[in-house]
Amino acid sequence: MTGVSIIGAGRLAVGEHWSRSIGDLAEEAGRLALAEAGLAGADAVVVGNAYGATLNQQTQLGSLVAGRLGLAGVEAWRCEAGDASGGVALRAGCLAIASGLLRTVLVIGVEKTTDIVGAARVAARNTSLDADFETVNGATQTALAALLMRRYMHENNLELADFAGFSINAHRNGSRNPLAMYRNQLRPGVFSKAPMLADPINLFDSAPDADGAAAVVLTAADAAKNFNAPAVHISGSAIANDSLMLQDRADPLRLVAASQSAERALLQAGLGQQQIDLLELHDSCTIMTALALEALGYSGRGQGWAWAQQAGARIGLTGELPLNTFGGLKSRGNPSGATGIYQAVEAALQLRAGAGDNQVAGARHALIQNIGGLGSTVATHILSVAD
Amino acid sequence: MTLSMRGIVYSCTQVREAPAGFESQAPYQLALVQLADGSLITAQLTDYVSDAQIGDPVEMVTRKLTTEGERGMIVYGYKFRPPIQ
Numbered sequence: 386m387t388g389v390s391i392i393g394a395g396r397l398a399v400g401e402h403w404s405r406s407i408g409d410l411a412e413e414a415g416r417l418a419l420a421e422a423g424l425a426g427a428d429a430v431v432v433g434n435a436y437g438a439t440l441n442q443q444t445q446l447g448s449l450v451a452g453r454l455g456l457a458g459v460e461a462w463r464c465e466a467g468d469a470s471g472g473v474a475l476r477a478g479c480l481a482i483a484s485g486l487l488r489t490v491l492v493i494g495v496e497k498t499t500d501i502v503g504a505a506r507v508a509a510r511n512t513s514l515d516a517d518f519e520t521v522n523g524a525t526q527t528a529l530a531a532l533l534m535r536r537y538m539h540e541n542n543l544e545l546a547d548f549a550g551f552s553i554n555a556h557r558n559g560s561r562n563p564l565a566m567y568r569n570q571l572r573p574g575v576f577s578k579a580p581m582l583a584d585p586i587n588l589f590d591s592a593p594d595a596d597g598a599a600a601v602v603l604t605a606a607d608a609a610k611n612f613n614a615p616a617v618h619i620s621g622s623a624i625a626n627d628s629l630m631l632q633d634r635a636d637p638l639r640l641v642a643a644s645q646s647a648e649r650a651l652l653q654a655g656l657g658q659q660q661i662d663l664l665e666l667h668d669s670c671t672i673m674t675a676l677a678l679e680a681l682g683y684s685g686r687g688q689g690w691a692w693a694q695q696a697g698a699r700i701g702l703t704g705e706l707p708l709n710t711f712g713g714l715k716s717r718g719n720p721s722g723a724t725g726i727y728q729a730v731e732a733a734l735q736l737r738a739g740a741g742d743n744q745v746a747g748a749r750h751a752l753i754q755n756i757g758g759l760g761s762t763v764a765t766h767i768l769s770v771a772d
Numbered sequence: 773m774t775l776s777m778r779g780i781v782y783s784c785t786q787v788r789e790a791p792a793g794f795e796s797q798a799p800y801q802l803a804l805v806q807l808a809d810g811s812l813i814t815a816q817l818t819d820y821v822s823d824a825q826i827g828d829p830v831e832m833v834t835r836k837l838t839t840e841g842e843r844g845m846i847v848y849g850y851k852f853r854p855p856i857q
Contacts, residue, residue, distance in 0.1 A: 503795075504790055507790065520791070521837060522816055523794045523797065524787075525790070528787045532802070535784065535785060535826065536782065580788075584785055584788075586785075632812040633812075637804070637812070
């Protein structure tokens, strides 16, 4: 199979882009990535987007975005898998390049979330749950995560404050990222005092909905040297799925798809998890980080939370397992369908030694994981320094 | 398949940030209930006078879940309550 490389990357500031449309955001990110690759266009445009239909009344984003980029005529389409839409789009781009059918693919993740607020936005995001058995009963993504967290705390005798280090670490890293949504630091004492969203999950435990767009240009690894920017190799790419609903899982506290997609990606890369130099995990809530660390084999069952101890010192930029190095979803923000591409762009910066104040020294391999729902769709990619 | 009408609370939460159609009910208690056969079901808790706890015994009841559209069509479904006996 043909190897795949990233030869261009770009991302916008994450936040509330009230004056700009979903097309504006996607176009700018696409132009940034194409410019870095030194390209005017690509053979295909793949758009990762979760809630265009419900938040923006907009589908056919492939056509919309390709047109905005002056690429009418190329093949272009949208990938949707809830908050994993970006990671799934990246996987689609990898498949297209690896097949040999396309020479270059522009993968854009975009989300425009903040135009509607409150209960309407919660309902729009609820479309990624099961309509007949979850949404109809008043469930939300945050509430389902809260069910996991409450159970996890019960089984392992934990308190909310035991998870603080994940959010503190995210904000410590995000405070150094000029493109992060919330660049404030989080003091340990305030974490447990924030307003509740769905107990035990509060405002400081949960990642903020955001607007944003990010993009990468892919080409075959053996062609990558012909382009401007230093290439980053995608050494592993995998998606795994679990049941849409928590209630259908034998053990809701195991993110089976997170394990499976990571195992497949690591196998492709020929790496063990101990050779990974940094992680970008889907910290929509801290419980998802704890469960993902267990799914990836960094902790045993019920032990993932321990990485949050000592204000997350072990997961800091100079710690033994640097995690969410640009702030993760919690501080950088969660622009749903764009999140997986932000992870890719951020990891690429690390591997090119271009991460500035967020640099993890000597990073050679990064694992990025993008989750839809509560682990229903999980896309895992391994990015490596190109040899 | 016939589901058991009784179970215990596997996990529960108070939903404070409700979706459209449920704002007037917030905060409400949502749970994963483990039925007698071991299967899990997502449902609201009702008739509680205090916060539910993991392990509470509960039983299924038919209740109004929400209303749909401008004409207010009532959507009925199941919730779980502390057992009456």
